[in-house]
Amino acid sequence: xxxxxxxxxxxxxxxxxxxxxxxxxxxxxxxxxxxxxxxxxxxxxxxxxxxxxxxxxxxxxxxxxxxxxxxxxxxxxxxxxxxxxxxxxxxxxxxxxxxxxxxxxxxxxxxxxxxxxxxxxxxxxxxxxxxxxxxxxxxxxxxxxxxxxxxxxxxxxxxxxxxxxxxxxxxxxxxxxxxxxxxxxxxxxxxxxxxxxxxxxxxxxxxxxxxxxxxxxxxxxxxxxxxxxxxxxxxxxxxxxxxxxxxxxxxxxxxxxxxxxxxxxxxxxxxxxxxxxxxxxxxxxxxxxxxxxxxxxxxxxxxxxxxxxxxxxxxxxxxxxxxxxxxxxxxxxxxxxxxxxxxxxxxx
DNA sequence: CTTAACATGAAACCTTAG
DNA sequence: CTAAGGTTTCATGTTAAG
Numbered sequence: 074x075x076x077x078x079x080x081x082x083x084x085x086x087x088x089x090x091x092x093x094x095x096x097x098x099x100x101x102x103x104x105x106x107x108x109x110x111x112x113x114x115x116x117x118x119x120x121x122x123x124x125x126x127x128x129x130x131x132x133x134x135x136x137x138x139x140x141x142x143x144x145x146x147x148x149x150x151x152x153x154x155x156x157x158x159x160x161x162x163x164x165x166x167x168x169x170x171x172x173x174x175x176x177x178x179x180x181x182x183x184x185x186x187x188x189x190x191x192x193x194x195x196x197x198x199x200x201x202x203x204x205x206x207x208x209x210x211x212x213x214x215x216x217x218x219x220x221x222x223x224x225x226x227x228x229x230x231x232x233x234x235x236x237x238x239x240x241x242x243x244x245x246x247x248x249x250x251x252x253x254x255x256x257x258x259x260x261x262x263x264x265x266x267x268x269x270x271x272x273x274x275x276x277x278x279x280x281x282x283x284x285x286x287x288x289x290x291x292x293x294x295x296x297x298x299x300x301x302x303x304x305x306x307x308x309x310x311x312x313x314x315x316x317x318x319x320x321x322x323x324x325x326x327x328x329x330x331x332x333x334x335x336x337x338x339x340x341x342x343x344x345x346x347x348x349x350x351x352x353x354x355x356x357x358x359x360x361x362x363x364x365x366x367x368x369x370x371x372x373x374x375x376x377x378x379x380x381x382x383x384x385x386x387x388x389x390x391x392x393x394x395x396x397x398x399x400x401x402x403x404x405x406x407x408x409x410x411x412x413x414x415x416x417x418x419x420x421x
Numbered sequence: 422c423t424t425a426a427c428a429t430g431a432a433a434c435c436t437t438a439g
Numbered sequence: 440c441t442a443a444g445g446t447t448t449c450a451t452g453t454t455a456a457g
Binding site for chain 3: 106
């Protein structure tokens with residue numbers, strides 16, 4: 074799962090032909106989970122001008138897996154990665170765990186970072202199971218422990234002791250600055266939730282890197298479902314100045330995180346918060362676009378709640394309550410295209 | 422009212438053996 | 440080719456405690 078290519082791997086594709094209707098401006102970038110129910114990505118592609126999805130696992134960029142699909146109309150030649158490369162194995166990312174890591178735990182990469190962590194009861198159960206055996210644990214015990222470690226992304230923090238990742242460790246793996254989601258009234262569980270829903274910065278920045286030459290004077294960004302600001306952080310770390318950013322995000326804690334980052338990094342552009350994508354109708358968009366001459370890039374990863382395998386209750390596909398917001402991405406992108414090109418919208 | 426802890430499978434893909 | 444087995448997954452609902 075390397076899409077059109079990732080750094081340090083062969084089989085790079087540097088050329089593709091986009092459908093006529095997909096050509097910008099603006100550039101657009103849509104993201105969601107790769108392992109969605111059957112047919113979902115076919116539908117997503119069809120609604121986004123028949124652009125072929127690019128499926129990439131972020132394990133090629135960091136120490137954790139993250140299988141995602143991206144539909145975008147960005148150029149794909151002359152991409153470059155953020156430097157320095159983040160640690161790409163568990164041992165490099167968490168050197169202190171090495172001392173306690175048993176030889177029979179052969180993991181070198183973590184699994185996907187999710188929104189919940191393992192219970193204390195589980196790590197306690199694992200400790201007790203291991204303490205009962207002196208020396209090498211029985212194969213059955215090893216199998217059980219390893220299975221739980223994979224399932225819950227546990228790391229070794231002491232003799233017979235495993236633990237879930239701390240929020241700041243998740244921030245690091247995803248490529249965010251330390252303490253990005255800390256403070257300002259956000260709870261620990263909300264940090265896990267916001268981080269678990271986010272982009273992996275190095276992956277997205279690799280795709281965005283082709284924009285650096287094109288927008289030396291800065292970029293106007295429409296960031297839908299912006300969350301904790303993955304797109305903004307990626308562009309910033311690439312050294313692409315942010316001129317006008319319109320960020321749409323339903324959760325107040327996430328809007329606060331992005332606003333706080335915006336101020337801490339001394340951004341010189343303007344950040345406009347919008348709470349709900351439903352507020353973005355034709356009139357509002359026309360007004361915004363008139364203010365600063367149009368968007369260069371429209372980014373969004375719409376909710377995956379009804380697509381991900383982690384959801385035991387309502388994995389209903391794109392028509393699900395939350396995941397149907399994908400169609401708002403399409404609606405808004407289409408409106409932006411039409412307003413900027415002076416044509417009439419196909420959507421009523 | 423928040424926050425935290427905890428229990429709760431299955432779809433879809435992959436590998437392997439035959 | 441098929442079947443069996445292995446592996447992974449941006450989560451939700453309930454309960455309790457503050």
